[in-house]
Amino acid sequence: MTPEPDAATGATPAEPRASRAGRNLPAAIAVGLGLLGIVGASLYFRPEPFVAFVVIALWAALWELRQAFARRGVRLPMLPLMIGAAGMEVSAYFSGPEAGPEALLVAFVLTVAASVVWRALDGSGTGAVRDAAAAVFAAAYLPFMAGFVVLMLSQPDGEIRVALFVMLAVAGDTGGYIAGVLFGRHPLAPTVSPKKTWEGLGGSVALATAVGxxxxxxxxxxSPWVGVALGVLSAVTATIGDLAESLLKRDLDLKDMGTLLPGHGGVLDRLDSLLLTAPFVYLVLSVVA
Known part of the structure; x- marks a missing residue:
């Protein structure tokens, strides 16, 4: 979710069919609706296809991260990371709501250990410590954070919890986009993403709170206050997550992490803020619902 378009890496006004905010809006809407359809269908029929969808999305995001890090000479050990990503999501779901968090943590630790050992035994070139550190970051940033969505799914009424999480993301994105384009005047973080504004953040909070x-x-x-807490928290954490990925892309000198999703960039460009939001929504729902 990106509450407002990322001007630090966004499209220029000269690009065809780009909106004022820098997105190819028709393509973004079509891709967004398609993704919502896939998520909705997988949640409606059986939860297992949704877990598979999460794993596939994580594999794509890991591949994008590998390509991005390679620009700075960093090599991610992909095989243990991809196996570990699948292991984290599957163990988090099938261990159930009680044992799921422990299973996710154990799978994360095993993934990190396997990645570090794999890179140490690789023996090719220099920078093994740097590559191992990057692997730890990749495992924590992508499959571990995404595991909290799967943990939500494993709980009672899990499909409803995940659907609410997704709708909070859509609402925050839509509210931030509309408010940012129509009313955005005061930059939120000009050195990271100049087009992100306080007005856009307000729109994101407002619509996400209503949906919550x-x-x-x-x-x-x-209670409605649970929805208020979810709306405010999801909008704020999503914005922070989006800014964090913008900062990463700036450091890597990238416009987008990939090109798999027209109008959005790469898969990681679509997951950035969702990843940071998932643990907080899971915690709130675990405590109150």
Missing amino acids: VVGAVYGLNE
């Missing part, structure tokens, strides 16, 4: 209240009351039979 509706979802909490009618989906989970919880």
Whole structure:
């Protein structure tokens, strides 16, 4: 989720069909609706296909991260990371709501250990310590964070929890985009993403809070204040996650992490803020719902 387009790496006004905010809006809408359809269908019929969808998305994001890090001479050990990513998501779901968090943590530790050993035994070139550190970052940033979405799915009414999480992301993105384009005047973090504005953040909080209240009351039979907490928290953490990836792309001198999703960039460009938001939404719902 990106509450506002990333001007630090966004499209220029000269690009065809680009919106004022720098997105190819028709392509972005079509891809966004397609992804929502896949997520909705997988949640509606059986939860296992959703877990598989998460794993495939993580593999694509890991591949994009590998390509990006290679620009700075950093080599990620892909095989242990991809196996570990699948292991984290599968173990988090099939271990159930009680044992799921411990299973996710154990799978993460094993993935990190396997990645470090793999790179140490590789013996090719220099920079083994740097590559191992990058592997730890990749394992924590992508599959470990995404594991909290799968943990939500394993809980009672898991499909509703995940659907609410996704709708919070969509609402925050949409509210931030509209408010940023129409009213954005005051930059939020000009050195990282000049087009992100406080007005856009306000729009993201407002629409995410509205969706959170509706979802909490009618989906989970919880207090409206739970929805308020979810809306505010998801909008803020999503914005921080998006800014963090913008900072990473600036350091790597990249416009987008990839090109798999027209109008959005790469898979990681779509997951950036979702990853940081997932643990917080999981914690709130675990405590109150």
